[in-house]
Amino acid sequence: MLDTVVTVLTTGLTNGALYALATIGLSLVWGSMGMFNMAHGAMLALGGYLTFTVCTQLGLPLPVAVIAAVAGGALFGVLLYLVVVQRLLARSTEHFETSVMIATAGISIALEEALLVAFGGQPLKQPFTVSGNLHLGQSVVPLLDLADVVIALIVMGLTYWFLSGTKMGRAIRATAQNRDAAVLMGVPVQRIFLQALAISGALAGICGVLMSSVTQLTPWFGDDPMLKAFIMCVVAGLGNLPGAIAASFCLAIIEAAVEFLAGARWGFPALLFIVIAILIWRPAGLFGRSQIRRL
């Protein structure tokens, strides 16, 4: 029994930390600019492949490769804003939420196809790895899982510090909570949108490295976590960052328990069932409030 609990908790906490990291990136952009970034999954894959390329193909040290993933993700976020989002915002704020969702879905497909052409469809092994196991009674906990959790928690902590302890972070939160008021305080909201997408891209970069370290690297590996991150955002209340983190851990543990007890194929349907039930019960999500976007 104890071994079952340890196994479920280990899997749930590892997945929860990684989902939370993916969810923060999605939630940050949704909260600050009302944009659901359908390309977030492809950005996870981009981060994974950047680390693979820099480390395995260019032969540079792993820390450099991870920094490349973070920087590459941030750069992609900046380009996404300058080339697409800025223009859509300028054309129509009324239809922005729909148009940007369709546009980023297209970008996601294009980016995944580009990765497919560049690297092929065969699963690759992420060079970021930690060997060895931790033995807890009969249970075996891979050190890689622990490393992923620790790194994810550190990144979440840094994100929290940035959003609450820096002027730029406060401006992002202020823009998310009341855009008109932020403008009246002299906040350049267009620049804030750019910064939010850059940070989201950087988070996607590191998250892609960690996620592909426990799975495998394919052009589409980010789609499944993005879908789950979206579910967690919805359950928490779109744009609610602390709620999204809490929802990520809770749902990941539930998913792990269902997969352990009923079989792996029931994990995702269980998540969908939960999100449907919560949306019926609380349409704005567990921690969400109607018309208020929170970071």
Added chain:
Amino acid sequence: MHDIASLSLSDVWAGYDGPDILKGISLEVQPGRIVTVVGPNGHGKSTLLKAISGLIRVRRGDITLSGRSVLPLSPHRIAATGVVHVPQGDLLFPNMSVYENLLMGAYGERDAKQTAQRLDEVYALLPRLAERHRQIASSLSGGERRMAGIGRGLMAGGRILMLDEPSLGLAPLVIEQIYDVIGKLRAQGRTILLVEENPARVADLCDDMHLLDDGHIVWSGPPHELMGRDELLAAYLGG
């Protein structure tokens, strides 16, 4: 002494997506004076402040701050020139603390010492905010929220402060407190453009008054003169 400026509107026409709400507004706010625009609800008082702060586009006319037009500027740049707009209904950042809301007021200030000094001044003027500084804004009472909105505006250290119906929806005692604060700001020599529905509330406080009706200024003069014009009060403000 605070950095002050004059504000001038010349034949300003503005509105939202539909027809013009403001129809040829001209008025002056001289440095160190309190100017109040009164008028019935829905006749363009808030729209006037939004036009000045750039939240809606001016279709005709000009708005100048100390002689320089602000019309080519985006709203955040207008705020950076020192036009501080405290909007109706607070527009606080609901999930930030009072302290964070106040810090956001000083967003354009790069000198941390200056920000700290303004914070002390705001807390001295509005001691309730000092008591509540860690409290989340959404949990404040109506009067506290209004004070936080004014305090956040003061943190900007702007050259002209525009207050949109600061007493709206508040209990009489709280209204008294709010206008007591505005009286202290007057004593400090602040330049203030105030929008209010009830002229009696501000007659003792302001230097000049304008009566706005259906997007036109229909009367301008000293506030006590308007209070003696019963026919105007009855015609435009329901007595």
